Amino acid sequence: MSSSNALDPQSPLARAIYDLGIVSGIILALIFVIVTGGVVYAIFHFRARAGEPDPNQIAGNRKVEVTWTVIPFLIVVLLFALTLPAMNRADPPPPPSADVVVTGHQFWWQADYPASGVTTANEIHIPAGKPLSVRLESKDVLHEFWVPKLTRKMTNVPGQPNHIWLQADKPGTYIGQCSEFCGTQHAWMRIVVVAEEPTQFEQWQQTQLRPAQAPTSSATTKGLELFRTSTCINCHAINGVPGANSRVAPDLTHVASRRQLGAGILENTPSNMRAWLKSPQHIKPGALMPDYSLTDEQLDQLSEYLSTLR
Numbered sequence: 001m002s003s004s005n006a007l008d009p010q011s012p013l014a015r016a017i018y019d020l021g022i023v024s025g026i027i028l029a030l031i032f033v034i035v036t037g038g039v040v041y042a043i044f045h046f047r048a049r050a051g052e053p054d055p056n057q058i059a060g061n062r063k064v065e066v067t068w069t070v071i072p073f074l075i076v077v078l079l080f081a082l083t084l085p086a087m088n089r090a091d092p093p094p095p096p097s098a099d100v101v102v103t104g105h106q107f108w109w110q111a112d113y114p115a116s117g118v119t120t121a122n123e124i125h126i127p128a129g130k131p132l133s134v135r136l137e138s139k140d141v142l143h144e145f146w147v148p149k150l151t152r153k154m155t156n157v158p159g160q161p162n163h164i165w166l167q168a169d170k171p172g173t174y175i176g177q178c179s180e181f182c183g184t185q186h187a188w189m190r191i192v193v194v195a196e197e198p199t200q201f202e203q204w205q206q207t208q209l210r211p212a213q214a215p216t217s218s219a220t221t222k223g224l225e226l227f228r229t230s231t232c233i234n235c236h237a238i239n240g241v242p243g244a245n246s247r248v249a250p251d252l253t254h255v256a257s258r259r260q261l262g263a264g265i266l267e268n269t270p271s272n273m274r275a276w277l278k279s280p281q282h283i284k285p286g287a288l289m290p291d292y293s294l295t296d297e298q299l300d301q302l303s304e305y306l307s308t309l310r
């Protein structure tokens, strides 16, 4: 899977930040070399030698003082002049409505697409080459949305929506991470951004909008029954399953279509699904899903059912 290297920008937004970082870095490196060079030179050239008289003492020198005020001032003005257009490129003003709403939860991400009605978790699909307007919200504490290759970071604040743009030059998978400590499992709050060709993105949306696959075997029928009777529906929604519409936890309508479970802690395979259901607290201690004492048979049925929800 793709990495999350901030020094490998893959969108105009991330490139604006990267370019500014490089230019500022060069300017700062030059200042460092000139200043330390001057200090080192002075240490050796003007050091006290045996037998020399004390140097002349000076009290103030207007010319020097003006110079060392004006030069740093001009450097700051230059950095400001470079930063303004970079800010405009990295963070243009938001339009009135968002394409995606990303809500932080302890310890996972909810993604809603208001125009189509798609709801998913931890895996955000976007059409490549097109800037998407993203509204950031939080259900509990401060989180921070950061996909370094694609965009700046921005805090998810409860009750105070923030805005960023999300864009990828090319189709690909881009990894992000919650970057503000939000509790025990903060480190396992991964974001996967999947950029696809626009037609593929459209297809993904259509698939996500369909109600869940109905069970087709006796094991998966029992799995669905367990899902409905084991309090899972107090937290999880499965579109098409009566009564299962809670938004407290990740939507499971198409859980098997996603690459990861538990916001990145497990690859999404049927055996990992079973392991998660056996003990989420063992896999992700502190996650807000309780352990159940399901029998081996029940675990098989439940994980088999959920693994059909593509």
Ligand SMILES: [Cu+2]
Binding pocket: 104, 105, 107, 142, 143, 144, 178, 179, 180, 181, 182, 186, 189
């Ligand atoms: Cu977080």
